[in-house]
Amino acid sequence: MIRWGRLAFLLTPLLLIWAGAHFFLDRGIRRAIETAGSAAVGARVDVAGVRTSFWRLSATISGLAVTDPDQPMTNLVEIGTLRLKLQLKPLFWKKFIVDRAEILGIRTGTSRKSSGALPQRTAKKEKPSALTETAKELSGAAVANLKDAYDPQKLVAPENLASYQKALAERDQLTQLADKWKSRSQGLDVKGLSTRGQTFVDKVKNEKFSGVEGVAKAQLLLKEGQALKSDLSTAQKEVKSLGSELTTEVASAKAALKEIDRLRRQDIDKAVGQVKAGFSTEGLTKGLLGPVWFSKLEKLLGWVEKGRTLTGGGDDKKEAPPPPPVREGRDVPFPFHHRWPAVHLGRAALSGETPGGLAYQGTLSDVGSDPALIGKPTVLELAGRSGERALNLLATLDLTTKIPSESLKTEYTGLPLAGMKLGSINNSAVSIAGGRGTVKANVVIRGPDLGGTIDLEGSALKLEQSSPKTDRLSAAIRSVFEKLTQAQISIGVSGTIKAPQFALNSSIDNQLRGAMKGAMDQEIAKLRADLEKQINDMVGKETEKLSALVDKNAGAALEKLNLGDKELGDVEGKIKKTLDDLAENGTKGLKIPNLKGLFRKK
Amino acid sequence: MRWAIIGLTPKGSLHNAIVVLFIFFLPVNKSASLVAAALFSLIAYLMDPMFNRVGEFLLTLSPLHGFWTALYNTPVVPWTRFNNTLVLGSLTVALALFVPIFVGSVWAVTKYRERVVAIASKWKLFQIMKVSKIYLLYEKLS
The missing domain is CATH 1.10.287 (Helix Hairpins)
Structure with a gap:
């Protein structure tokens, strides 16, 4: 008798296993690819579907889309269909060996319908790499130079003008000097001395000298005259000294005014020089091209590093292995008689198209979990041709030895450049509206060392600026861009993966230099006139004020001193005459002191 | 007793699938097995470091190297993950x-x-x- 309950009980687990495999295996693989891929890339990896065949040992993955971690709305790569066929025998030893595979419908840079950013990635802000910083610095410096150089407000800002600063400093000093001249000239009592002299003269004239009394009076008057003479002499000396000092100080003040004028001309020259220096064509092209190409190279180097890490060829390998996770344990390897790594893709046929729509075919060979065991480097070969356009690419990733090495040789002719965004100049973004280019790259990485060249030749170029400004610089650059149809750009790559160095040379430098020379000379002449006017307006006013201050105060003081000198001279003459008369008439018959030579100048 | 093995050893191992099939095919108390598996899983969580050390010791023991190598080269056996320190350690302890x-x-x-x-x-x-x-x-x- 059949025990149906027991039979059902026996069949249930088998049915469950079959149902699980049938309904959930594909879904599980799909989820595993998405999870592992997202963790490796740092952005969402989507799979439209997975179909496995247990009997044929095959798997087909369709609609694989890998998001660009830096542009969540763009796919780094999209694969239409990925077909794999596993070898049966290695599976018994838990080895996944794929002899032949097909990777079809490869496209890069396609747009996504929804963001592929991972939530934790947005929260965790990665430190920008040295390369990104260099690119930003490069672009910023070029633009900042131009902005600074062409900012008339900064150029003629009072704090930047030596002449204006000198005028301000001299204004205080000259005002003080003028006040000093005024007070010193006013401090001279020429009038008092003159009145005293006139009083003395009148007194002697009105006096009668007779007898002994007359002689005594005359002697007193002579003494008084001598004292007056002494005072007059002192006053005259003071006037002369003051006049001399004043003349020196006025000359010094006028020299300061001349210095301000000299500094004013120097300020104009300096401002114009700054413009010339700031407008470096090399800086301009570096700012224009550097960030674009550097970011592309940074991505390439990032993928090289990731490739090394994923296949165990990176720097991490050199470090001591981390302790095994307690909940997972450690797999201890043992000698294995077959040369099978855990995972190995022997050869995959590739087909796809570039963002410009150029179809290509190629192969990817020897991708595996243990490159040293495989003994061959991973090689990617792509080739495609359509009319004038042709692509040839050969990339190798060799992790078979202790020192990992990678190489990339590629040539893409007829590369459509329309839509390529360049950097910005004077806060105006520049992009290529049309043209074709040829890119040749030959880059080799060995261990940490980096070397090679990347050359780009552009023809039939058409550059355009977004929201072009109306200032003279932008107009001048625009005029150059309008004429620019050919360009050769060469990037020398050196340094290490972590600290790459780039030397950028381009024919744009020369073209800009040549084409802009006339325009720049004209612009600089105009700028010089503008600057002169602005500086003259600012400094000239101050100079005029100071000049007027010096002239007015120095003139008045000198005039007063001259008048004083003349007046004192007149009084001196009168006293001399009076004393002569006194000696001749008032003291006749008496012995009087010899007055001859009393007023002789010493 | 078989559920004790399932409870103590990592769940994704091939030997566990075999044990599960045995339990389904043989006349044993399923509910008691489920309770035992849950209980021993808790114990295993606490004893994982010890299992790791046992597994590490056995897998690196020189006299057993030939044996492990032979097992490693035997078809299907690698699917048991016997060369994992935690799997071997926990299985050994469970069998002991x-x-x-x-x-x-x-x-x-x-x-x-x-x-x-x-x-x-x-x-x-x-x-x-x-x-x-x-x-x-x-x-x-x-």
């Missing part, structure tokens, strides 16, 4: 504890039937449960 746990369990079940079931069978609730359809189904399946 097989006899003591068996003896202990027989003794414990006897005592349980004598003391707990004998008293509990007199309870109204127990008698109601025993005649319920769910219990009858459980009896039939196990």
Whole structure:
């Protein structure tokens, strides 16, 4: 008798296993690819579907889309269909060996319908790499130079003008000097001395000298005259000294005014020089091209590093292995008689198209979990041709030895450049509206060392600026861009993966230099006139004020001193005459002191 | 006892699948097995560091190197993940504890039937449960 309950009980687990495999295996693989891929890339990896065949040992993955971690709305790569066929025998030893595979419908840079950013990635802000910083610095410096150089407000800002600063400093000093001249000239009592002299003269004239009394009076008057003479002499000396000092100080003040004028001309020259220096064509092209190409190279180097890490060829390998996770344990390897790594893709046929729509075919060979065991480097070969356009690419990733090495040789002719965004100049973004280019790259990485060249030749170029400004610089650059149809750009790559160095040379430098020379000379002449006017307006006013201050105060003081000198001279003459008369008439018959030579100048 | 192996060793191993099939095919108490698996999983969580050390010791023991190499080169065996320190350590400990746990369990079940079931069978609730359809189904399946 059949025990149906027991039979059902026996069949249930088998049915469950079959149902699980049938309904959930594909879904599980799909989820595993998405999870592992997202963790490796740092952005969402989507799979439209997975179909496995247990009997044929095959798997087909369709609609694989890998998001660009830096542009969540763009796919780094999209694969239409990925077909794999596993070898049966290695599976018994838990080895996944794929002899032949097909990777079809490869496209890069396609747009996504929804963001592929991972939530934790947005929260965790990665430190920008040295390369990104260099690119930003490069672009910023070029633009900042131009902005600074062409900012008339900064150029003629009072704090930047030596002449204006000198005028301000001299204004205080000259005002003080003028006040000093005024007070010193006013401090001279020429009038008092003159009145005293006139009083003395009148007194002697009105006096009668007779007898002994007359002689005594005359002697007193002579003494008084001598004292007056002494005072007059002192006053005259003071006037002369003051006049001399004043003349020196006025000359010094006028020299300061001349210095301000000299500094004013120097300020104009300096401002114009700054413009010339700031407008470096090399800086301009570096700012224009550097960030674009550097970011592309940074991505390439990032993928090289990731490739090394994923296949165990990176720097991490050199470090001591981390302790095994307690909940997972450690797999201890043992000698294995077959040369099978855990995972190995022997050869995959590739087909796809570039963002410009150029179809290509190629192969990817020897991708595996243990490159040293495989003994061959991973090689990617792509080739495609359509009319004038042709692509040839050969990339190798060799992790078979202790020192990992990678190489990339590629040539893409007829590369459509329309839509390529360049950097910005004077806060105006520049992009290529049309043209074709040829890119040749030959880059080799060995261990940490980096070397090679990347050359780009552009023809039939058409550059355009977004929201072009109306200032003279932008107009001048625009005029150059309008004429620019050919360009050769060469990037020398050196340094290490972590600290790459780039030397950028381009024919744009020369073209800009040549084409802009006339325009720049004209612009600089105009700028010089503008600057002169602005500086003259600012400094000239101050100079005029100071000049007027010096002239007015120095003139008045000198005039007063001259008048004083003349007046004192007149009084001196009168006293001399009076004393002569006194000696001749008032003291006749008496012995009087010899007055001859009393007023002789010493 | 087989559920003790499942409970103590990592769940994704091939030997566990074989043990599960054995349990389904052989006349054993399934509910007791489920309870044992849950209980031993908790114990295993606490004892993982010790299992790791045992596995590491065995896998790196020179006299056993040839044996492990032979196993590693035997088809299907690698799927058991025997060369994993945690898998081998936990399986070894589980097998070593097989006899003591068996003896202990027989003794414990006897005592349980004598003391707990004998008293509990007199309870109204127990008698109601025993005649319920769910219990009858459980009896039939196990």
